[in-house]
Amino acid sequence: MSRHPPVKWAQRSDELYITIELPDAQDVKLILEPEGKLYFSATAGPENIPYEFNFDLFDKVDVNNSESSVSKRNIIYLISKAESKCWDRLLKQGGKPPVFLKVDWDKWVDEDEEQEDDKPGPGADMDFGDFDFSNLNMDGGEGLEDVADDDDDDDESDIEDEVTGQASADNEPDSKGAVSSNPSVEPDAKK
Numbered sequence: 001m002s003r004h005p006p007v008k009w010a011q012r013s014d015e016l017y018i019t020i021e022l023p024d025a026q027d028v029k030l031i032l033e034p035e036g037k038l039y040f041s042a043t044a045g046p047e048n049i050p051y052e053f054n055f056d057l058f059d060k061v062d063v064n065n066s067e068s069s070v071s072k073r074n075i076i077y078l079i080s081k082a083e084s085k086c087w088d089r090l091l092k093q094g095g096k097p098p099v100f101l102k103v104d105w106d107k108w109v110d111e112d113e114e115q116e117d118d119k120p121g122p123g124a125d126m127d128f129g130d131f132d133f134s135n136l137n138m139d140g141g142e143g144l145e146d147v148a149d150d151d152d153d154d155d156e157s158d159i160e161d162e163v164t165g166q167a168s169a170d171n172e173p174d175s176k177g178a179v180s181s182n183p184s185v186e187p188d189a190k191k
Helices: 111-118 144-171
Strands: 007-011 015-020 026-032 037-044 049-056 061-070 075-081 101-103
Antiparallel strands (some): 026 037
């Protein structure tokens, strides 16, 4: 007797995402028919346990534009719908879906959110006419390369001078800001 693998699904108006969570699946068979019949079988685990399911999808699908991908962790099937419309459910039969079938909320997009994604972004309807953007010096810093090349030698010597100057200053005592720890010695004060 075969088992049912965990299956997740999500949809867009034009396609379905079916994810079959079956690590290390072997002998994978996926059969998709234009009427919306989806058959899956595979074996997995050290004992080669058989897994399978047979779905009657809600509507017709486009078999030629559908693709599958088998990896070590799961099998993903991207199924193109015959008509671009959101389905009420995945399966043709109504009622409660099988326990092993869940919605993939990570991939799910509602129909109204999908239409928002199709709208152009801010500024897409703005007309810039004959405005010449090349005068704005927006060339990605290409003109700065020449200046950077000229300053390379100077930058290294400046760093060396700073380090050398700091090292010699560390060796000389500084009497200007010295504070005595002896309370009997007071700094000169104006009287």
